[in-house]
Each structure stands twice: as C-alpha cells, then as structure tokens.
Amino acid sequence: MPFIKYYLSVSGTVLKFVVVSIPMSVVMSEAIIKEGYTDDQRYEIFNREFMPHIDSMYNFAFRLTTDEDDANDLVQDTYLKAFRFISSFEQGTNAKAWLFRILKNSFINDYRKKSKEPSKVDYQEVETTYNSEEAADTNYTVDLRADAVQDLIGDEVATALNALPVDFRTVIILCDIEGFTYEEMAKILDIPIGTVRSRLHRARNLLKEKLKNYASSMGYDA
C-alpha cells in the first residue's frame, strides 16, 4: 500500500508497528482489516505466500548456522512466528524478504548466542580491522585469477563462504545466492543501502582471500 510502511520487529513476542505519514483513521481501519483475517484466510496466505519460500529459507538458515539441526529449529521457529504474526503481513508485498527478515532476527536473538562462533560481534572486529586499514584498502586487491575460480567445485566455494564471519557471509548469501536487491537487503538487515554496498565489497574481498587459498592449493600460480 502506498504511504504505509510497517516495520515488523520480532523479538520475543514484541510486535512493533511504525506508521509513516498517514492519518490515524486510515491506520485504524487498515489495522482492523488486517486483524480481521479469518482462519481460512490465514491458512490461505500462509500456504500461498510463505510456503513457496521454504527451500530458500532452509538454505539461508543452513548457511547461517552451518548446522542442519540448528537450521531445522530456526526455520521452524521462523515459520511459526510468521504464522502467529500473519496479521502484520500485507498481502502483495514481498513475502520472501519479510520471512528472511524474521529468520535473520531470530538467528541473531536466539541462535547466535549459543552458536560455536565466538559470541557475536566478529563482524565488528573485522569491520574495525578493515577500517583501520582503510588507506591500504585503497589499493587492496586479491591476486586471484578468474580461471582459477572457474575450476573450483561447489564444495570449495561453499567452504570458503562458510569461513567468513557471519555478517559478511549473510550479505553474500542474500545478494549472490538468493538474488535480493540492495534495497531488499537493507530492509532485511536493518541497515542503510550504503552499508549494504560497502559490507558486500568487504565480504567479497574476504571471500577472494579464501578462494585464493583453494586456488593456490590446486597449484594455480595466482
């Protein structure tokens, strides 16, 4: 709908709406309509809008957690949350991005804490490292050849991707594997588009370093 933006914040059971530039009367009637989904409508929306994305959602969860059991739990939690909060989903809007956002938030709130990775903020550490090397970054390139990448198999590319800190891994998954636009990624990740762009750039530099290690191990003189 034009003029209305809903921001869903799924954190525990907190559901938050921020309405931008719209008269309250319209907001209220909109809310009444939304809350007024019948059970049949809820199931119909769930099946038609949400279920088609379950493979992408599972793949995203698996790439985030790198663990099948955690991915199972994360996808299940996400879909149950999506159903519980279905009244805040506006039909005709981007269901996939909406679901990915819930999954990403669930991952941060519930799974990242218990994951084997050093507790959170590895992104900030890397970010800080990169920022401190901003000058060097100006001419920073990874000496890697395209034909070396072409000879890598999928498992090697996936392993290189999995070796990235999760925030960098996330932007590459969203952009290159799932094909989201920068604008969609900004909404999923709650960051400005400029940050999407710079984070992608850094993520790809890191990925190139990882790929270079594989290429070198295959005997390519990079």
Added chain:
Amino acid sequence: MNAPSNRPSAEGEKQEQPMKQHCEHHAECIKKIQAILDGEATESEKEHFRLNMDKCMPCIQSYHLEKCIKEALHNKVLRKPCPDDLLAVIKAKVNS
C-alpha cells in the same frame, strides 16, 4: 591553422593508446564493477564503466573475476532443500 588539419589522423591513432596496466583507483573501480554485476549501478557508474572498461587491464581482469565468483556462488554452491520431515512438522504445528 594547418596543424589541426593533420590532427584527426593523429588523434585516431592516439585512441589506440596502450592499455593501462596499473589502476590507481582500483578499489573504487571494483566497487563500481560489483554494482554493475549486481544490477545496482547508478547511471553515472554505468557511464563510467562504458567509457573506461576497455582501457584498463586490472579492471578488465577484475570484471571477469567478480563475474566468475558471482556465478560460482549462484550456480555451484549446493542449495539445501527443506527436509520433508521439517515441512510436515511445520504444517502440523500450524494446523494444530
């Protein structure tokens, strides 16, 4: 005024200047190249790309490298489908 009449051919040759082997702002160029490949470049970035892309060897190589990596991620990395039993659990819980 005669001199300019000789210029066109000279300039024509000048267009075939040697390919740049070093890019002094390569990090910025890579950002533009990535935006192009992501389909997210601005008009000015597209124009810059169009005018300069065939003049700089490091940028040409980077374009091919970035394109290969993007294609490898999209086409080679195995996509894990949702297991059937998880699908069944979700449907059962939603319907309960």
